[in-house]
Amino acid sequence: MALASVSGCSSTAPPDGALASGGSTASGGRSVGNGGSTQEIEGGTAGSGGSSGGNGTTSSGGFRPAGGSQGTGLVPSESGGASGDGGSVPTAGSGGSTSSSGGVSGAGGSMVGSGGSNGGAPTVSGETVDGDTCSFVVSHTRSEAIGTVEIVTWSTDLAGVVEADIEFGLAGRELSMVAPVNLDEPGHRTLLLGMKGARDYAFRIVARSVESTCTSAEVVFTTGAVPDWVPVITKSTSSEGASKGFIVTTPGFDLLRSRGDFMVPSVYVFDTDGDVVWWSPRLVRDPTSARIGWDGTVMWLVDLYEKGILRISMDGMVVEEIPGLEDAHHDFAVLKDGGIATMLRGKPESFVEVAPDGTITTIVEDLSTLYDADTFHPNAVHYHPEDESYTLSDLYLEGFVKFTRSGELVWQLGGKSPKGPSFELVGLEPWVGNHGHHLTADGRFLFFNNDAPSANPAVPPNMRPSAIIEVALDENDWTATKTWDYSAELFSRQLGDVQRLPNGNVLVTYSNAGVIEEVTPSGEVVQAFDNSRANEEWGVGMAMFGYATFRTSLYGEPPR
Template sequence: EVVPTVPTVRWTAPDVEDAEIVVEPDGGEPWSVAVDTDTPDGAFTTMVLGLKAAHAYTLTVQARTTDGVRSSEPLALTTGPPPTELPRITVEATDPDAMHRGYVITGLLNPPAAVILDSDGDYVWWYQPATLSGVVRTIVSHDGQSILLGGVNLDFAESAPILRVRYDGLELGTLDIPHRHHDFTELPDGTVAALTDDGRTVEGVEVRGDRLVELSPDGTLRTVYSVWTDHEFSPEDAGWTGPGGIIGWPHANYVEYRAADDSYNVSFLHLDGIAHIDRGTGEQRWFLGGADSTLTDAEGSAAFFDGQHGLQQLDDSLIVFVNGAGATDSRAVEVSIDPEAGRATPTWSYWPDPSLGSPVLGDVHRFDDGNTLVTFSFAGEIHEVTPDGVPIWTLSSELGGALSFVRFAERLQP
């Protein structure tokens, strides 16, 4: 597999102190890519990331050596086109100065693919796995050297591996976490946290609950949390019936790691709530939403969500993608939280106009300036909106091009 937007530049020079590759797009502004010069033999290799598909570029190596600055001859190249089966992407920017430029890292359900798009809606990277029926999560590894991607596994299969792929398309291997499903994330030390099934028999019926596990870089697998610890199965909470009459409950579908307090947030769809879990002890510190909520508003209500997926915890609030009970009432909401007081208060929401529906998936990302990226996965749209809820950038995938969870990166180069 070769990704024709990722050229590998190889060159040699003696006594190099530092170096960069200057990238000049045809008709665009140049930028530079730093080169790792920590090599003993004066031979250097760098993958250049972020190039648009089917575009012309000129690359020039500039190196500072003990003898002064040296430059290579310019290398002209044209990147290859994306596969024809990938959906066409369009972008509308109503306020280019206020929008955030960078890269959208996501997956496609049909055709199954992991993709990276730039702010103009151009494909800059893709990978089409032969073994997945859809890509639900795509992330860049913490060391910036590879991409991790995985499917959803709604059939309770024992094996649902996470694939690790290099930017040039070389598959580096798999992480096989038994009964993994939906979502995973990587911690700074390379540990991978994932949602898995946790089956129990309740009154003669097999019920698949959920647990959160960690796979460390040395291969050690440990359980962090099981939903059975704090929540009791009720037939009304059953999500769906799988193969052999197995009941799926409570449908964990999203996991976020927070380095600030070494904790996890896990969304449970059919509990209409989110668990905040201490990573070290496995204790559920609080639960937001639904009948099991430990936080309520001033009227004692915890009806904050009617089905939810993507989330992000801020300093004293959570922003959450709410799927909604109807066909076209998906939205993003922000809820302030005070766990010590047991209080939660809705403070912000974004309802698109015209309305959109994403009955599954969906994601959110809050920027430091208060703008919010809202992904309506099944509608194939991503909106960047201001704190006042005004859309300033919209990415749209053609009909049928459903998007999955989203990560945003200002740059790709390690």
């Protein structure tokens, strides 16, 4: 096939260097409760995050803790590591008991070493804080795994509390970030997420009963420093009208195996100032996609080749691998019930859903029942709750399919030999190579075209600039009419992503180039983020992005 070099992704695992599994982790690791919020980014305020789905992403025993040997060099050691004294975040050794109380992981199963990334997190316990009509007893401490996450527990003498939030933000400014409180959590345990490193912040608790509202005085604290092994994101463009929020991403596929044993976070989040606000240690070699779970309590991660799907508590304290999903690859979708859906590598390729307790249900046993391809290479998936369906990209199909959660084909866009309804392309020729995509509520379908046609005939296939294409889908006339396209003359052979933003702009991720742009409908770049500094410091292959998702808030349901 002519497209063999577009992907650069083999169907077999790369040689050696896999992180070993082992150790144990507590089954607790609680995080923030339900709800949406408004997040403040320095210099502006983001829109609303929306409401969350249900509770219950914690396994009832079906998941195993992620462990691993220290001999690989992929993670910092307990005694030191990249962050100096106290180390950053070790993986598990041996032992570790299961805890039913939630807070701390077992010895050897936690992501926290002696001192963690913060060298001993400051803790304030049982402080009485006055409110305007009541009083609070407040404890708060920095996460030992992620220094920009603050963990707050509290109680109040306000009777009959039915709802609560924690408002927080940079000290001395408007507290415009809002963490929803899950009142069912012991001590109303709540995480403050999305904060910059080594900065003074403040929070106040707002508790509501049926009859009244009580707001606490402000409590000031300082976040920990961001480790020096976390990528430095350069914001190269900034214009009026750019979105404010956060981008969840990964380092992507290490095609040239140039990362070696460098400490690189497997997933990280940066805000639209370019500041990294959340990260994991290096857990896998080829993290291609990461997404916050539907209820906002966990971060999910997929390894392209070796480890399958991992789940990380948002306080960074617990990492779990999911048995039975070692063959998951490329991408996955988070579901309303707290589970996920993903593709499994094999002959045949299949598609499965995973419940919060680890139960795996096969939705499509063989993807060839949905579409034809010379080689099956599914690489990106999205869940659509409005009609309980999925859209799936396949590189060698050179197209996409939509199918229901019961595995029934709805339609095919692009490709050949459709097995059900398909769209006639209007104003658009068949394309070469596709990965990330976004089906919007108004029937527009945007996708990342890896190898777009070039006006320069001297440019060979598989080296032509990538492009974003938007089509309007008409399921009455079965036409897909091209309505928009964009190219920055950058090329991404692997991955590549696109997302329509709440303000109508488009987020474009050139994975191989290490560039993410926000583009207006007129083609103006209003902000851009670049990871090229990693190439300068560590060599080729370090500056990639995986798939990327913009969120106005790190709480609440996902934006797509």
